[in-house]
Amino acid sequence: xxxxxxxxxxxxxxxxxxxxxxxxxxxxxxxxxxxxxxxxxxxxxxxxxxxxxxxxxxxxxxxxxxxxxxxxxxxxxxxxxxxxxxxxxxxxxxxxxxxxxxxxxxxxxxxxxxxxxxxxxxxxxxxxxxxxxxxxxxxxxxxxxxxxxxxxxxxxxxxxxxxxxxxxxxxxxxxxxxxxxxxxxxxxxxxxxxxxxxxxxxxxxxxxxxxxxxxxxxxxxxxxxxxxxxxxxxxxxxxxxxxxxxxxxxxxxxxxxxxxxxxxxxxxxxxxxxxxxxxxxxxxxxxxxxxxxxxxxxxxxxxxxxxxxxxxxxxxxxxxxxxxxxxxxxxxxxxxxxxxxxxxxxxxxxxxxxxxxxxxxxxxxxxxxxxxxxxxxxxxxxxxxxxxxxxxxxxxxxxxxxxxxxxxxxxxxxxxxxxxxxxxxxxxxxxxxxxxxxxxxxxxxxxxxxxxxxxxxxxxxxxxxxxxxxxxxxxxxxxxxxxxxxxxxx
Amino acid sequence: xxxxxxxxxxxxxxxxxxxxxxxxxxxxxxxxxxxxxxxxxxxxxxxxxxxxxxxxxxxxxxxxxxxxxxxxxxxxxxxxxxxxxxxxxxxxxxxxxxxxxxxxxxxxxxxxxxxxxxxxxxxxxxxxxxxxxxxxxxxxxxxxxxxxxxxxxxxxxxxxxxxxxxxxxxxxxxxxxxxxxxxxxxxxxxxxxxxxxxxxxxxxxxxxxxxxxxxxxxxxxxxxxxxxxxxxxxxxxxxxxxxxxxxxxxxxxxxxxxxxxxxxxxxxxxxxxxxxxxxxxxxxxxxxxxxxxxxxxxxxxxxxxxxxxxxxxxxxxxxxxxxxxxxxxxxxxxxxxxxxxxxxxxxxxxxxxxxxxxxxxxxxxxxxxxxxxxxxxxxxxxxxxxxxxxxxxxxxxxxxxxxxxxxxxxxxxxxxxxxxxxxxxxxxxxxxxxxxxxxxxxxxxxxxxxxxxxxxxxxxxxxxxxxxxxxxxxxxxxxxxxx
Numbered sequence: 027x028x029x030x031x032x033x034x035x036x037x038x039x040x041x042x043x044x045x046x047x048x049x050x051x052x053x054x055x056x057x058x059x060x061x062x063x064x065x066x067x068x069x070x071x072x073x074x075x076x077x078x079x080x081x082x083x084x085x086x087x088x089x090x091x092x093x094x095x096x097x098x099x100x101x102x103x104x105x106x107x108x109x110x111x112x113x114x115x116x117x118x119x120x121x122x123x124x125x126x127x128x129x130x131x132x133x134x135x136x137x138x139x140x141x142x143x144x145x146x147x148x149x150x151x152x153x154x155x156x157x158x159x160x161x162x163x164x165x166x167x168x169x170x171x172x173x174x175x176x177x178x179x180x181x182x183x184x185x186x187x188x189x190x191x192x193x194x195x196x197x198x199x200x201x202x203x204x205x206x207x208x209x210x211x212x213x214x215x216x217x218x219x220x221x222x223x224x225x226x227x228x229x230x231x232x233x234x235x236x237x238x239x240x241x242x243x244x245x246x247x248x249x250x251x252x253x254x255x256x257x258x259x260x261x262x263x264x265x266x267x268x269x270x271x272x273x274x275x276x277x278x279x280x281x282x283x284x285x286x287x288x289x290x291x292x293x294x295x296x297x298x299x300x301x302x303x304x305x306x307x308x309x310x311x312x313x314x315x316x317x318x319x320x321x322x323x324x325x326x327x328x329x330x331x332x333x334x335x336x337x338x339x340x341x342x343x344x345x346x347x348x349x350x351x352x353x354x355x356x357x358x359x360x361x362x363x364x365x366x367x368x369x370x371x372x373x374x375x376x377x378x379x380x381x382x383x384x385x386x387x388x389x390x391x392x393x394x395x396x397x398x399x400x401x402x403x404x405x406x407x408x409x410x411x412x413x414x415x416x417x418x419x420x421x422x423x424x425x426x427x428x429x430x431x432x433x434x435x436x437x438x439x440x441x442x443x444x445x446x447x448x449x450x451x452x453x454x455x456x457x458x459x460x461x462x463x464x465x466x467x468x469x470x471x472x473x474x475x476x477x478x479x480x481x482x483x484x485x486x487x488x489x490x491x492x493x494x495x496x497x498x499x500x501x502x503x504x505x506x507x508x509x510x511x512x513x514x515x516x
Numbered sequence: 517x518x519x520x521x522x523x524x525x526x527x528x529x530x531x532x533x534x535x536x537x538x539x540x541x542x543x544x545x546x547x548x549x550x551x552x553x554x555x556x557x558x559x560x561x562x563x564x565x566x567x568x569x570x571x572x573x574x575x576x577x578x579x580x581x582x583x584x585x586x587x588x589x590x591x592x593x594x595x596x597x598x599x600x601x602x603x604x605x606x607x608x609x610x611x612x613x614x615x616x617x618x619x620x621x622x623x624x625x626x627x628x629x630x631x632x633x634x635x636x637x638x639x640x641x642x643x644x645x646x647x648x649x650x651x652x653x654x655x656x657x658x659x660x661x662x663x664x665x666x667x668x669x670x671x672x673x674x675x676x677x678x679x680x681x682x683x684x685x686x687x688x689x690x691x692x693x694x695x696x697x698x699x700x701x702x703x704x705x706x707x708x709x710x711x712x713x714x715x716x717x718x719x720x721x722x723x724x725x726x727x728x729x730x731x732x733x734x735x736x737x738x739x740x741x742x743x744x745x746x747x748x749x750x751x752x753x754x755x756x757x758x759x760x761x762x763x764x765x766x767x768x769x770x771x772x773x774x775x776x777x778x779x780x781x782x783x784x785x786x787x788x789x790x791x792x793x794x795x796x797x798x799x800x801x802x803x804x805x806x807x808x809x810x811x812x813x814x815x816x817x818x819x820x821x822x823x824x825x826x827x828x829x830x831x832x833x834x835x836x837x838x839x840x841x842x843x844x845x846x847x848x849x850x851x852x853x854x855x856x857x858x859x860x861x862x863x864x865x866x867x868x869x870x871x872x873x874x875x876x877x878x879x880x881x882x883x884x885x886x887x888x889x890x891x892x893x894x895x896x897x898x899x900x901x902x903x904x905x906x907x908x909x910x911x912x913x914x915x916x917x918x919x920x921x922x923x924x925x926x927x928x929x930x931x932x933x934x935x936x937x938x939x940x941x942x943x944x945x946x947x948x949x950x951x952x953x954x955x956x957x958x959x960x961x962x963x964x965x966x967x968x969x970x971x972x973x974x975x976x977x978x979x980x981x982x983x984x985x986x987x988x989x990x991x992x993x994x995x996x997x998x999x
Contacts, residue, residue: 027918028910030784034922035906037780038929042899045933046892048942052851053888060852065827065845068853068865098625098865 067098074099074120079135079158079397081115081127084167087160089115097213103128108206110174113185113199113236114165114390116339117207122221126236126339127161127390134159134394134402141394141402157397164195164392164405168510169478176503177202177484184484184500185237187369188507191377191469191476193407194386196337198480198507199370205233239341242366243483246452248465248496249361250310251375254298254425256325257313258418266299266421276308278315278353285311285356288451299425303433305449307360314359315352322359323348328413329385330374331367337390344371361452369481372467377479378411379426380446380469383419385410426468435468437501440509444471447504449496461485466500470508478511480504539600540592546604547588551581554611557861561619564862576618579640580611583647590651594658595975601904602974605897606952606967610646610960612894613953614639615861616881620874623867632867632874635955642957646964653968660973664916667721670714677711678757678774682764696767696947708770708948709962712927713969715774719781720919722750727785727915740790751791754778755798759806766812768803769934769946773927775799780926781919784909813944819844820944843869843877847939851883851891858887874955876947879939894953895936902929905970911977921973924966 052060062069074094078101080087088111090104099120105111116126124132133139137146137158146156166188173186177200188198209220226232235241257263263270274294275284285307287293293306301309314322326332326346335341344367350358357363367375370388378385387410394402414422426446429435435447447468469479482500555577562570570576584607591598618636626632657663663670680686686698697704723730730747755775762771779795807813819826819841827845846869854864864884869877883891905925912918931948938945949956951963 027784027787027915030787031906031909031918031922034780034784034926035903035910038902038906038926039899041929041933042895042902044942045895045936045940048937048940049851049883049888049891049895052848052940053854053883053891054856057852057855057888060849061855063849063852065824066849066853067868068849071865 070120071098073136073138074101076137076156076158077101078103078118079137079160079395081111081135082160082162082395083111083114083165083170086167094120094212094214099213102213103207103211105206105208105211108208109204110170110200112204112207112234113201113238114163114170115207116236117210117234119207119210119217119221120213121217122210127163130338131161131391131394134161137397139402142396145396159397159402160395160399161391162393162395163390164190164193164197165199165390166197166511166514168514169198169507170200172506172510173198173200173480173482173503174202174204176482176506180484180499180503182484182499183231183237184482185241185369186480186482186503186507187238187373188478188480188511189370189373189377189386189388190511191381191386191479194377194388194410195392195407196370196388196390197478197511199236199238199390201235201237203231203233236339237483238369239335239337239339240368242342242344242368242371243463243465243485244365244452245361245367245372246450246463246465246496247305247307247361248372248375248448248450248467248481249359249365249367250302250305251379251422251426251448251467252326252329253310253314253322253359254302255329255379255414255418255422256317256322257298258421259325259414260317260321262313262317263298266425267297269295269297270301270309270313272296272301272306272309272312274308276312278311278356280351281353283353285360299428302425302448303428305434310360311356315356317359318352319348319350319355322346322355325413328411329378330371330410335370335374335388337370337388339390341368341370344368361450369483372465372481372483373479376426376447376467376469376481377476378413379419379422380471380476380479381419382416383414384412384416423471430468434497435466435501437497438466438468438505438508440470440505440512443508443512445469445505445508446471447501449501451496464496464499466496466504468501468504468508470512472512472515477515478508480507482507538596538598540588540596543591543598543600543603544588546600547584547607550604550608551577551584551611553608554580554615557612557615558618560861561615561622562862564860565619565622570618572618576614576636576640580607580614580643583607583643587647587650590654591971594654595971597975597978597980598971599904599908599974599978601900602967602971605901605904606964609894609897609952610643612882613878613950613955614643616878616885616953617874617955619862619885620867620878620881622862623873625867626870626873629870631871635874638957639955639960642960643964645957646961649961650964650968653965654972657969657972660917660920660969660976661914663717663920664721664724667718667725670718670721674711674715674718675757677707677714678761678770680707696765696770703957706949706956706958708767708773709958710965712773712777712931713924713962713966716777716781716920716923716927719778719923720916723781723785723919724916726750730782730791731786731788740793741788742790743788743794748794751778751782751794751798755802759802762802762806762813763810766810767947768813768816768944769931769938769948771802772799772934772946773930773948775802776930777923777927781923784922785915785919815840816944816946820938820941823848823941841871843872844941844945846870847877847880847883848941850880851940854884854887854890856888858883858885858890861885875949876935876945876954877939878954879936879950882953883940895932898929898932898936898951901925901967902932904974908970908974908977912973913977917973917976921970924970928963928966 077091080089091101092104094102103118116128118124118128135158137156177184186200210217287307291304293308331344331346334343347364358365387408393404430445430447434449438447450465452463464484467481469476482503484499621632680698758771758775782791823844827842830840830842850866866881866884909918909921935948937943949959
């Protein structure tokens with residue numbers, strides 16, 4: 027009987043060997059892919075096992091963490107002034123993932139980033155718990171507060187974007203109505219309820235929409251700044267103060283439709299300065315159609331139109347169309363037709379003009395820090411494009427300053443500070459049936475340089491149509507944001 | 517038959533007083549390790565989870581040490597020439613199993629769903645009962661050949677045990693799929709674990725008598741000696757019972773275990789390879805046949821082929837109306853997350869397996885917390901137990917002992933393969949438990965009895981002055997006559 031016994035012994039050995047091979051396959055070859063499988067709950071457990079790093083504004087954290095009482099996720103995110111900062115932070119939720127900055131810098135905030143690998147390994151050896159790093163933003167707390175409070179006081183939907191023109195730092199990024207990401211940070215029933223209430227399907231206000239980056243609006247008359255820049259750059263007219271060839275009334279080429287101005291304003295053959303001061307549709311419509319689609323598009327693109335910006339949070343691409351008929355180019359050049367811009371885009375337009383024609387790439391992450399606040403990486407200001415020459419930029423500045431001094435933008439005047447701006451009232455909806463958007467874009471100058479450029483857009487369903495104008499609704503908010511920035515630099 | 521004391525004296529007088537060759541001191545030394553390792557592991561779990569040495573460490577260590585000590589003393593007294601490895605290896609696995617069960621008791625999630633909480637204490641009691649049965653086997657079973665007398669009683673006993681879960685009002689459907697438990701008061705018992713041993717006794721007794729007849733070949737076909745048609749009877753009966761288990765208790769593991777054990781013993785008894793071929797063919801036909809109409813088996817096969825799909829289905833409310841379980845995928849994640857060295861005791865998340873995390877799936881906890889290294893060590897320990905069992909079979913001087921030892925070791929090996937293979941996704945999952953590691957009274961008690969029988973056979977085999985090997989026929993007449 028011993029021969030079959032020996033064979034059975036070999037058979038049993040093979041059974042054990044098969045298990046050993048399988049185990050090596052499972053725990054060595056496939057280990058990493060199983061371990062990092064996003065459906066493997068351990069990935070999430072580890073993610074919430076340590077306090078998340080903070081997002082920092084002006085040296086103070088605008089985020090925090092709290093220990094959860096139920097479930098297997100230990101820590102959840104908290105936010106200070108969550109609604110105000112939501113367009114900057116985005117949210118991170120135990121149940122619903124993360125978005126925007128919380129998602130993009132997740133590696134640093136959780137401490138899983140490869141750049142923290144060496145530290146983590148050291149911590150593991152010394153038995154220290156893993157910590158998350160910090161994200162230091164470029165934002166200005168006072169400017170953000172001014173922007174959000176201004177929007178809130180106004181009560182309608184709206185957004186503000188403010189930039190430092192010399193560097194491209196984003197100083198304010200506000201959206202209203204907003205939401206407090208703290209309410210959805212956990213994984214409990216109340217978080218689920220809050221999440222459902224915020225859902226666009228249940229909430230027509232769509233509070234989770236980051237209007238400053240992710241919504242594009244017809245920019246209306248504020249786009250005339252871009253058209254004016256195109257006219258100067260292409261030498262269509264000689265400077266700001268020479269007469270233009272602008273008949274009144276003006277029939278758009280290829281049509282029998284006359285382009286109208288708002289009210290009885292001196293637009294016939296007006297200089298570019300006067301045309302911007304009074305916001306002449308006829309002058310800038312004709313400038314656009316005279317330059318043609320290609321030249322207008324080229325200038326708009328230099329300002330950043332038609333492409334997404336990564337700040338690193340993505341902003342929607344603003345729109346200036348190609349292959350349009352001359353009449354459509356004319357309408358597009360006064361910010362109507364297909365033209366659409368995000369508040370960030372219009373702030374970039376103001377900032378390029380204010381920075382003597384140089385457009386800096388907008389960014390909101392100044393520095394990534396290790397848990398012990400050692401810098402890991404710092405963002406250097408980067409030139410994005412040169413939409414207009416320094417000389418033409420200064421001409422355009424003087425035109426925009428006239429708008430604030432004597433024109434439609436008087437509400438943005440600040441004592442002792444040079445302010446340039448442009449109002450806009452953009453029509454939208456079928457046959458312009460809906461309430462227009464009120465726009466204002468501006469910059470302030472202190473000495474020779476400009477510390478802030480800002481764009482404000484407000485959509486007010488409740489306001490009487492006539493009352494809406496960029497100068498009336500949006501300019502005061504722009505003013506308070508600029509003041510906040512200037513005061514904080516003092 | 518001479519008593520152990522006599523043989524020992526006799527032995528000493530021939531070899532001289534060099535010391536006992538019984539290897540009992542080796543066993544004792546190994547037992548010290550087998551108790552110390554789980555005690556350290558236990559302390560480790562406490563330190564990892566609560567940052568302090570667990571309060572129960574002393575009582576746990578003393579308890580395990582006491583049980584091991586009792587086991588050792590019983591072996592020393594009643595089976596002095598037994599294999600020195602079997603008891604320490606089983607003690608080590610039992611101890612580590614207790615640690616893992618206690619570790620899972622600490623999980624709030626598992627306590628919340630009633631899977632864990634106080635289970636380690638229960639398991640310690642089961643272990644004590646197991647050691648008690650182990651001692652009873654060694655004290656009262658002076659010679660394993662006595663079991664031969666109970667060949668046909670064993671058959672009846674095994675059938676009753678196997679069919680118990682099907683009795684209305686007694687069977688307990690405590691997990692999805694397999695119906696292999698019975699409910700007695702507040703206890704659930706898995707009769708299959710005991711049936712394993714009883715059935716091995718029956719097969720050994722039966723095959724010892726019939727092996728010559730079964731070995732007779734009728735004709736040669738493709739290099740194989742085919743058995744005579746009428747000799748196919750027994751294997752067909754066992755096959756049909758296995759199929760019935762598969763169909764009515766929907767348990768692939770038990771079915772495979774019993775049939776596999778029978779084929780192994782048949783092959784050893786007859787030395788005919790053709791039985792193996794027949795066995796494999798019949799298993800394949802049976803498995804495929806049943807799988808073609810039995811939805812539980814189909815679900816398990818699907819879960820094996822695509823555990824991720826099964827996981828997704830289990831998470832989809834009102835999916836396709838079938839019961840789906842995320843366990844297979846959760847177990848794979850546990851193994852994968854453990855990696856090479858594991859997370860360390862108490863630092864994994866194998867509680868995510870939820871139901872049966874501390875019984876059928878306990879290997880996944882080892883996989884996650886001790887890693888590839890730990891699982892390989894555990895598999896090798898199982899391999900060693902099987903190897904000692906096979907060695908016992910080789911050393912046994914009587915055919916009944918050989919058959920019984922190989923039957924029990926083979927069944928043990930098959931069970932380890934079927935359970936570990938199932939949990940690791942090598943084969944479809946079945947409803948059985950890892951011997952000694954898993955939580956469950958039936959399993960622990962039955963496996964201690966199994967080890968007891970192996971130790972008894974090895975003691976008889978290694979005894980220096982054997983009784984003259986009786987010829988099987990004489991043995992038979994001896995057995996049927998009441999002594």
